[in-house]
Amino acid sequence: MIKCKTSKEIGGMGHSKKRKEDARFIQGKGNYVDDVKLPGMLYMDIVRSPYAYAKIKNIDATKALEIPGVIAVVTGKDLEKYNLHWMPTLMSDTQMVLPTDTVMYQAQEVAAVIATDRYIARDGKEAVMVDYEPMDPVMDPFEALNPDAPVLRSDKEGKTDNHIWNWKVGDKEKTEEIFSNADVVVKQQMHIPRIHVASIETCGCVASYDKVENHLTMYMTTQAPHAIRTVIALVAGHVGLTEEKIRVISPDIGGGFGGKVPVYPGYVIAIAVSFLTGAPIKWIEDRSENLQADSFARDYHITAEMAGTSDGKIQATRFKVLADHGYTDASANPSKFPTGLFSIGTGSYDYGAAYMEADAVYTNKPPGGVAYRCSFRVTEAVHAIERMTDMFARKVGKDPAQLRMENFIKKEDFPWASPTGWSYDSGDYHAGLQKAMDAIGYDDLRKEQLELRKEGKFLGIGISTFTEVVGAGPAQDFDILGIKMFDSAEIRVHPTGKAIARFGTKSQGQGHETTYAQIIAEELGIPMEHIQIEEGDTDTAPYGLGTYASRSTPTAGAAAAMAARKLRDKAKKIAAFLMEVSEEDLDWEPGKFFVKGAPEKSKTIQELIFAAYTNHPPGMEGGFEAVHYYDPPNLTFPSGAYICVAEVDAETCDIKVRRFVAIDDCGNIINPMIVQGQVHGGLTQGIAPAMYEELIYDKAGNILNGTFMDYLVPTAVESPSWETGHTITPAPHHPIGAKGVGESPTVGAPPAIVNAIVDAVSHLGIKHLEIPVTPFKLYKELKAVGYFNETA
Amino acid sequence: MAIDIKLKVNGTEHSATVEPRTLLVHLIRENLSMTGTHIGCDTSSCGACTVLIDGKSAKSCTILAVQANGKEITTVEGMATAEGLHPLQEGFHLNHALHCGFCTPGMMLRAVELLEKNPNPTEEEIRWGIAGNLCRCTGYNNIVKAIQWASAKMQDKELPSTEPEFV
Secondary structure, rough: OOOOOOOOOOOOOOEEEEEOOOOHHHHOOOEEHHOOOOOOOEEEEEEEEEOOOOEEEEOOOOOHHHOOOOEEEEEHHHOOOOOEEEEOOOOEEEOOOOOOOOOOOOOOOEEEEEEEEEEHHHHHHHHOEEEEEEEOOOOHHHHHHOOOOOOOOOOOOOOOOOEEEEEEEEEHHHHHHHHHOOEEEEEEEEEEOEEOOOOOOOOOEEEEEEEOEEEEEEEEOOOHHEEEHHHHHHHHHHHHOOOOHHHEEEOOOOOOOOOOOOOHHHHHHHHHHHHHHOOOEEHHHHHHHHHHHHEEEEOEEEEEEEEOOOOEEEEEEEEEEEOOOOOOOOOOOOOOOOOOHHHHOOOOOOOOEEEEEEEEEEOOOEEEEOOOOOOOHHHHHHHHHHHHHHHHHHHHHHHHHHHHHHHEEEEHHOOOOOOOOOOOOOHHHHHHHHHHHHHHHHHHHHHHHHHHHOOEEEEEEEEEEEEEOOOOOOOOEEEEEEEEEOHHHHHHEEEOOEEEEEEEHHHOOOHHHHHHHHHHHHHHHHHHHHEEEEEEEEOOOOOOOOOOOOOOOHHHHHHHHHHHHHHHHHHHHHHHHHHHHHHHHEEEOEEEEEEEEEEEEEEEEHHHHHHHHOOOOOOOOOOOOEEEOOOOHHHHEOOOEEEEEEEEEEOOOEEEEEEEEEEEEEEEOOOOOHHHHHHHHHHHHHHHHHHHHOOOOOOOEEEEOOOOOOOOOOOOOOOOEEEEOOOOOOOOOOOOOOOOOHHHHHHHHHHHHHHHHHHHHHHHHOOOOOOOOOOOHOOOOOOOOHHHHHOO | OOEEEEEEEEEEEEEEOOOOOOOOHHHHHHHHHOOOOOOOOOOOOOOOEEEEOOEEEHHHHHHHHHHOOOOOEEEHOOOOOOOEHHHHHHHHHHHHOOOOOHHHHHHHHHHHHHHHHHHOHHHHHHHHHHHHOOOOOOOOOHHHHHHHHHHHHHHHOOOOOOOOOOO
């Protein structure tokens, strides 16, 4: 049971308050970017390349410009005149806004058509004639490293290969020594394929440049409005668009999941055209453009190894990665972390040696490596460690739950120094797994599994006990393009005790308007209903790095608490003044200060706030507002214990998730209803890559499933009825003891599901299955081990 | 070429002059300025644009405006009445069945028809019933609960708890 310190009326932490933002969404009154309509607005559509790799010989816009209503066709050559044809990626690589001579992936932007209406813009797009000279693309990252592979980024001076960077962490020698002397070594090559966030709202913007004021207002689907404003200033500062002349407004966002962090060429073209024409330009992607051209997640080829003793003690792990970034490294990682936080991959287990190395390469795929509800490569790392733990358990003949229990870091050993350099803040892994096992009835399931096998039926039980790392991050190590990854809160309380609070983050469905109000209510004792939350306008909100990678609660949530505490301190001084006692004589209970030993002598927070405007102590600043920029001392390390029960049809290989229990530990809980909702949604985005989603390219570079007809986002039918619960291990360094949670389920679910499916057929000789595990893939694997031959 | 059409939207008569190719969703969103109906795909796969046409749920991104001539359309803006929110709107709010809110209008309108045809659907019937509407945020658990809650409310039955079972 969660203990609440505040009454239901105040609605601080731990209350399942219904969401404040719902009212507009259930009545069709949300304000998403495509709902923005400005006078004189023009529409933009984008001509895209049918080839993955080609020279552009000519772009002929004559026919397009003959269409009534087509105003302009913009090409790379046009942008080149203003030096706006290239832009930096968030990883300090470079990306074309529009090409001047070569296209590097199918669906790349080639030209933009501006028209008075979105239908005419589409007509114009169809009428632009582009003459290409196709070349053989490089689609396989291993082939990209061949010495005779064409050098794709010939735009980079001196570039002689397709290698981007090499990264390594851990003690290589110590790890190798353990491996060479180990009783048992398990090794597996695995691919974490390309997937796409596919938020139901695509990306888009309305760029509105005012020539008279030299001022740009940019309505856009962005999870990080402040960072984007800075990027725009960096790209366009030389043409006079400096940062104070730019206002980025991120309106309601229809799902983000990381896909709305990067700057896409469409945004920049819209800004350039608005800048040149003075007209507002609307650009809204359609779904195919979104799936085919926007940044992708994953695409890691991992060789994972684990060494241990024959009685089941894990001793060391070794991961080698080849990362396919497509034609540019457009990840949204902190700059010192080219593989994101992949080094969390030593997992929840107590051992002292690990070595990880990664190489990144260019291919003729769209920019890759951004996010899918986990931007920092934790998903890839957790998949590897949790698969290897299962393989190791099987090799030494131990139950995977028991082996995990025996290898877990103990709760008294936190903070725990991981062999790859992390300091895990807190956790109780044994309690989480035990709770999950009790909830699902683990021992009975193992018995049932054996009984069913006798009947030729396949039941599998899969476990994933993961450690997450979120809340980037401490300024000494974490920055994007040099900007430190703190985040902010500003609270302004009006004389009547009602407040508005603004943040550098931006909700895309996470419920910030409710949870931030609860944090402030907890600290200040004002009812959460009286606190309005605002985000997403760079003119009004304090600077912050935005919402992604489960960082809002660890950073901006902490800032809210710290700012509220500053106000509470001020209220205390006012209370001492009004009641003519010293501050030491006062005690606080949510909503009021009272005199110790004389609780009838008290002042409510509302009285104290009113006094801040009407009767404040001499020498004190009037008013009641505070701002705080929170630099976290450490990341937060949420964890989870997930158990999946999967049934495999012995004839059709159909796979059904019978049950799935998820026990999450995200520290102290602000709003259980919202945390649970995050877990539900994340789990469906966990089963998606485990069983359904993968972006597939052929050798010619064509994407084979770039629409919702064939890219399989789970519906309510594929998504199981999730069973959820929690344990609470507060983050000791965080003001409210909370950790992030949004991406945990997406990180933790895939290996639980794969482990369950492998477990269902392991007795037939299956050791590993690549995701997405489809019935056809399973059929082929079972056939390869002779199963269907024997039964035929 | 332009064609004159007349249709009733949320009880109000509207007339419009549209190109034959104009999609119903654009007529609703742009000509009539009702932006609660959303566009999530171009292949009738996601259901964000679902409206009711003569009481039947339909994906307005793949229906021409001219096909709606003479029809009665209900959008999310027409769900609440003078008496208050529609039970599905209330159910979605109370059961936390929405996060970003983008799929919500289409999902609720699909559920209107579902409950009309089957006032007491099982969980499986609800899941199959909304399989034409994608939600990327909620994992569907709470959407199922919300529809069950609305089903009870619409029949004056005892209302299920809206407290999350998260222990």
